[in-house]
Amino acid sequence: MSSPQAAAVVEVTAQDLHGPGVVFCPNPKMTQWSSHPKVYVDLSHDGQGKCPYCGTVYRLKAGEKIAHGH
Template structure:
């Protein structure tokens, strides 16, 4: 297993759910690549990485999450 990043998905504030997380797999992913649904925390610098598929989610530059400073 490598630490290679498969994909980086930039998300907007409106894509983020609840306490600063996004769901993976996301709706744009192919059905064959499905894995159990997990929530990836994007509130940290550099975003978060899905433990199943390695997709990295991060906020687009300039996006602000309300309640997270």
Template sequence: MSTSSTIELAAADLNDQGGVFCPSPKAHMPLWSSHPKVYLDVARTGEARCPYCGTVYRLKAGEVVAHGH
């Protein structure tokens, strides 16, 4: 299955490590067609593509990820 959609994220949508999990509620993926949960590091480059469904998770323009280390 390939959704090939793009989900724009705010920095606040990312978890403490700067990523998201796919499938995500933001992707509106029905439970019956979902795939195994995979972590995607969005903060590193500003976007990440799910290897299972092809959904791209991208930071919205102007969003800045704060690194509180």
């Protein structure tokens, strides 16, 4: 039986964003990058978001800004 792990926190920069303030999970740097379907996590509201599948929290690095294009 495996013990539950604490959710990972991944700090991202503005360059890591795909589209207007989103990242995708799992990301290619994860050891189990194909462990669940690809989902987009929205960081545009408060600078962070959580993957509904694995619980990984993505947080915009301090001082980074999300470019809002209209």
